[in-house]
């Protein structure tokens with residue numbers, strides 16, 4: 194299995210998780226939309242521009258048959274960067290796993306993620322939510 198891990202992380206949890214998986218499984222690692230604290234502020238202030246910017250993605254996954262996406266839950270949903278990835282990656286015929294972190298509540302994110310993967314012709318594999326104990 195030729196796999197790539199793509200992650201978005203603001204506070205570093207997903208970066209660490211993605212790095213650990215990459216080392217253990219010996220797969221490629223890519224940071225998407227590098228996390229800066231301003232993204233969190235922009236999100237909270239409802240700046241739509243951020244979502245538009247995040248949509249311009251240019252990641253070639255042609256050489257991989259498995260995609261692993263790691264990222265946080267924001268506002269009870271996958272963070273905008275993760276939604277942009279799920280919306281725009283070419284997942285046709287790929288096995289797609291999602292490992293998300295949250296601190297309190299992830300609402301119906303599992304269904305949101307499944308729908309986006311399927312809409313994008315990907316094969317849903319594992320979708321997991323890890324509660325982080327400390328911010």
Ligand SMILES: Cc1cc2nc3c(=O)[nH]c(=O)nc-3n(C[C@H](O)[C@H](O)[C@H](O)COP(=O)(O)O)c2cc1C
Pocket residue numbers: 201202203204205206207208233234236237264265266267268269270293294295296297298299325328
């Ligand atoms: C703007 C923002 C919104 C968040 N909203 C939620 C939420 O609705 N539910 C929840 O359980 N955690 C929420 N969190 C906590 C994040 O899920 C947690 O900080 C994240 O999983 C940590 O991942 P990271 O270190 O890779 O950024 C929020 C965090 C931020 C910054």
